[in-house]
Amino acid sequence: xxxxxxxxxxxxxxxxxxxxxxxxxxxxxxxxxxxxxxxxxxxxxxxxxxxxxxxxxxxxxxxxxxxxxxxxxxxxxxxxxxxxxxxxxxxxxxxxxxxxxxxxxxxxxxxxxxxxxxxxxxxxxxxxxxxxxxxxxxxxxxxxxxxxxxxxxxxxxxxxxxxxxxxxxxxxxxxxxxxxxxxxxxxxxxxxxxxxxxxxxxxxxxxxxxxxxxxxxxxxxxxxxxxxxxxxxxxxxxxxxxxxxxxxxxxxxxxxxxxxxxxxxxxxxxxxxxxxxxxxxxxxxxxxxxxxxxxxxxxxxxxxxxxxxxxxxxxxxxxxxxxxxxxxxxxxxxxxxxxxxxxxxxxxxxxxxxxxxxxxxxxxxxxxxxxxxxxxxxxxxxxxxxxxxxxxxxxxxxxxxxxxxxxxxxxxxxxxxxxxxxxxxxxxxxxxxxxxxxxxxxxxxxxxxxxxxxxxxxxxxxxxxxxxxxxxxxxxxxxxxxxxxxxxxxxxxxxxxxxxxxxxxxxxxxxxxxxxxxxxxxxxxxxxxxxxxxxxxxxxxxxxxxxxxxxxxxxxxxxxxxxxxxxxxxxxxxxxxxxxxxxxxxxxxxxxxxxxxxxxxxxxxxxx
Ligand code: GCV
Numbered sequence: 001x002x003x004x005x006x007x008x009x010x011x012x013x014x015x016x017x018x019x020x021x022x023x024x025x026x027x028x029x030x031x032x033x034x035x036x037x038x039x040x041x042x043x044x045x046x047x048x049x050x051x052x053x054x055x056x057x058x059x060x061x062x063x064x065x066x067x068x069x070x071x072x073x074x075x076x077x078x079x080x081x082x083x084x085x086x087x088x089x090x091x092x093x094x095x096x097x098x099x100x101x102x103x104x105x106x107x108x109x110x111x112x113x114x115x116x117x118x119x120x121x122x123x124x125x126x127x128x129x130x131x132x133x134x135x136x137x138x139x140x141x142x143x144x145x146x147x148x149x150x151x152x153x154x155x156x157x158x159x160x161x162x163x164x165x166x167x168x169x170x171x172x173x174x175x176x177x178x179x180x181x182x183x184x185x186x187x188x189x190x191x192x193x194x195x196x197x198x199x200x201x202x203x204x205x206x207x208x209x210x211x212x213x214x215x216x217x218x219x220x221x222x223x224x225x226x227x228x229x230x231x232x233x234x235x236x237x238x239x240x241x242x243x244x245x246x247x248x249x250x251x252x253x254x255x256x257x258x259x260x261x262x263x264x265x266x267x268x269x270x271x272x273x274x275x276x277x278x279x280x281x282x283x284x285x286x287x288x289x290x291x292x293x294x295x296x297x298x299x300x301x302x303x304x305x306x307x308x309x310x311x312x313x314x315x316x317x318x319x320x321x322x323x324x325x326x327x328x329x330x331x332x333x334x335x336x337x338x339x340x341x342x343x344x345x346x347x348x349x350x351x352x353x354x355x356x357x358x359x360x361x362x363x364x365x366x367x368x369x370x371x372x373x374x375x376x377x378x379x380x381x382x383x384x385x386x387x388x389x390x391x392x393x394x395x396x397x398x399x400x401x402x403x404x405x406x407x408x409x410x411x412x413x414x415x416x417x418x419x420x421x422x423x424x425x426x427x428x429x430x431x432x433x434x435x436x437x438x439x440x441x442x443x444x445x446x447x448x449x450x451x452x453x454x455x456x457x458x459x460x461x462x463x464x465x466x467x468x469x470x471x472x473x474x475x476x477x478x479x480x481x482x483x484x485x486x487x488x489x490x491x492x493x494x495x496x497x498x499x500x501x502x503x504x505x506x507x508x509x510x511x512x513x514x515x516x517x518x519x520x521x522x523x524x525x526x527x528x529x530x531x532x533x534x535x536x537x538x539x540x541x542x543x544x545x546x547x548x549x550x551x552x553x554x555x556x557x558x559x560x561x562x563x564x565x566x567x568x569x570x571x572x573x574x575x576x577x578x579x580x581x582x583x584x585x586x587x588x589x590x591x592x593x594x595x596x597x598x599x600x601x602x603x604x605x606x607x608x
Contacts (some may be wrong), residue, residue: 003384003391004418005141007079012133016178019068019140023060026068030075036060038067046145046180047091050074052084065145065180066091072141080417090402096264096305096334096371097401098146098184099139099394100229101378105150105157111340111459113347114379114386119149123157125168129175135384136179142398147176148184152231152268159188162214170221182226184266185218189230189250190238201243202253211257219261227264228254229307234271247271247292248299255301265301266334266373269293269308269324276473284485284492285473286312290323294497298330307334307373310360312494313474315343315375316451317442318356318515320506321363323497334371335364339393343451346460347377347386349577350437350553354396354408361404363502372401387573388566391419392434409435426560433557440553442515443546444584447539449519450476450484453588462584464591476518480595481525483535484518495520514538525596539592540600543585550581 010029016022020040027036035057048062048070060070073090077083102110103117105124118135119127139147149172150158161169162185173183190200192210201207219225232239232250240250251267258265272288289312300306306328311319315338325335337357338344344351374397377385385391396411413431416422422430445462446453452474455463467474476483487494488507495503506512509521514529525536533541554574562570586607593599593606600606 003138004395004415005137012137018064019178019180020064022178023067023071027071031078040064049089050084051087068140068180069143080414092402093366093404094371094401096146097144098373099144099376100148100373101376102151109379110151111342112379115381116379118380125165132175136176136181139181140179142395143402144398145180146184146226147181148186148229150186152186152229154186154188159191159194161185162218166221173222182224184226184229186229189232202240202245202250208253211254215257227258227266229266231268235274248296251304252301255304259303265304266307267304269306275471278469278475284494287494290497293324294327297328300331305332305334305371307336309336313451317344317445318449321360325364325368326499333369334373335369337374339374339377339397343459345441347390348573349441349580350389351441352434352437353393354411355435355438357400358408366404388569430560433553440546440549443542444581447542449516461580462587478595482522484522486522487520525598536592536596536598537601540589543589544604547581547585550578554578
């Protein structure tokens with residue numbers, strides 16, 4: 001199964017070495033006519049220039065990878081019924097367009113909803129070469145170029161990737177090379193201690209030497225390894241704090257070790273107190289990343305990239321843009337998105353992400369970041385993403401990483417056309433349904449930016465107080481009068497981490513955009529929204545509407561002529577989504593009704 005490339009009938013053969021060779025193969029099989037000539041121009045790198053010549057043929061210039069991206073551009077345009085009439089030039093906005101897999105050596109995937117790992121089984125690297133070539137083709141055709149294959153929570157034996165498993169890893173890197181995809185590895189900050197060194201202190205000369213030697217061995221085996229990804233001092237992972245050092249000390253030490261090979265250190269900023277006492281009101285989790293990193297701006301080596309989750313919490317359905325992405329002007333930044341639907345429906349509920357990403361970009365100057373990363377939604381299910389329609393998130397992420405100005409509707413419509421080849425009316429219908437799916441999901445889950453009302457740990461289905469008295473710093477504090485946390489200057493002060501324009505937009509409940517209202521404010525249920533409804537009435541209305549819109553979504557979606565096996569899978573998942581939406585609607589409404597005692601103005605059924 002080739003998803004959006006299903007019209008490419010000839011599988012990529014074994015034995016191709018470079019992206020330019022692959023470009024020639026793809027063009028000769030998928031686009032034998034008209035003729036296409038290729039000219040390698042290393043100065044263009046990943047970029048390409050395509051010229052339509054008078055005799056109907058095309059000429060592509062680009063670096064080796066640029067030729068491949070140019071070839072896919074021509075092929076996919078042709079499959080979409082489009083043609084380049086004059087000439088186009090294109091180059092990616094971000095040099096690193098990364099997919100981070102949270103795969104474990106035993107073949108499980110943390111927060112994975114599409115089967116088991118494509119890279120590991122039984123404690124070691126293990127892959128099906130044909131599937132790797134198919135995956136490589138999918139990723140390259142979407143413009144993606146870095147793949148971190150192992151979980152940021154590096155559990156043993158993942159450490160062996162830097163040790164005994166290196167030869168095997170080198171073979172996997174070779175398999176991805178013709179697709180222009182470079183591997184990255186998540187590493188364990190305390191790994192030197194496996195070699196008998198009593199510390200992992202980043203300023204200890206023995207530790208520094210160990211990393212240098214290890215890097216030299218790793219890059220000798222895989223000369224184009226992109227770098228290391230590090231989760232340090234986060235949710236129990238080891239890091240520099242143990243030794244009284246800060247994150248610049250930790251990241252820069254590793255950066256020095258990988259510098260001779262052109263490697264980068266991608267250092268995650270997901271650092272917060274995950275052992276918080278719910279009684280402690282002085283700590284507000286969204287403030288944590290800024291407190292740990294903002295003062296270090298300008299102190300990171302130039303081959304360190306700080307990878308920041310798009311919001312200050314953890315991939316909730318609605319979060320504001322992380323203030324770090326706006327405030328660290330002298331640091332290389334990557335924004336981290338999450339394709340795997342941990343909090344957004346487990347690839348059971350339909351949730352198309354590009355509308356959310358476009359909203360983030362409304363506040364994020366594209367130049368503030370240098371890379372875009374996303375947690376993978378891939379697994380070894382036949383269709384790679386479990387829900388066939390979840391593949392739209394992988395494809396459109398690639399388009400956005402190439403060009404953040406990509407229009408959401410155009411991107412989704414292109415995916416629909418490539419994947420299903422429906423009639424124009426059906427394509428429009430599917431595009432609209434996909435684009436509406438995020439808003440629908442948002443309506444029936446946690447209200448107005450509050451987040452976290454999910455079943456703990458598993459993160460699917462409603463549980464309004466599941467995290468309320470837990471250690472994770474994720475509280476809504478709903479009582480009989482009010483709900484939410486005041487994060488303005490008069491409250492926890494989180495909003496003060498932003499530039500003034502943003503502070504002004506959110507600081508007053510009367511003018512704060514509705515969908516962020518309970519993220520920033522604690523408000524009584526009687527609070528009057530801009531449209532005159534009370535807060536609690538808006539919560540009831542959204543949930544009833546979300547459920548009803550899910551019903552309509554299901555009906556319309558299931559009327560489309562999906563081919564098997566997709567049709568069966570979509571039907572089965574849609575039924576589960578309907579059940580989930582009903583659970584959410586009834587439980588959230590009952591929760592607020594019981595607390596507030598306020599009846600629904602429209603007399604709809606809310607359970608006692
Ligand atoms: C890989 C959340 C998830 C964890 C994940 C973590 C992270 O807490 O629930 O599964 O761990 O984020 O991004 O590191």
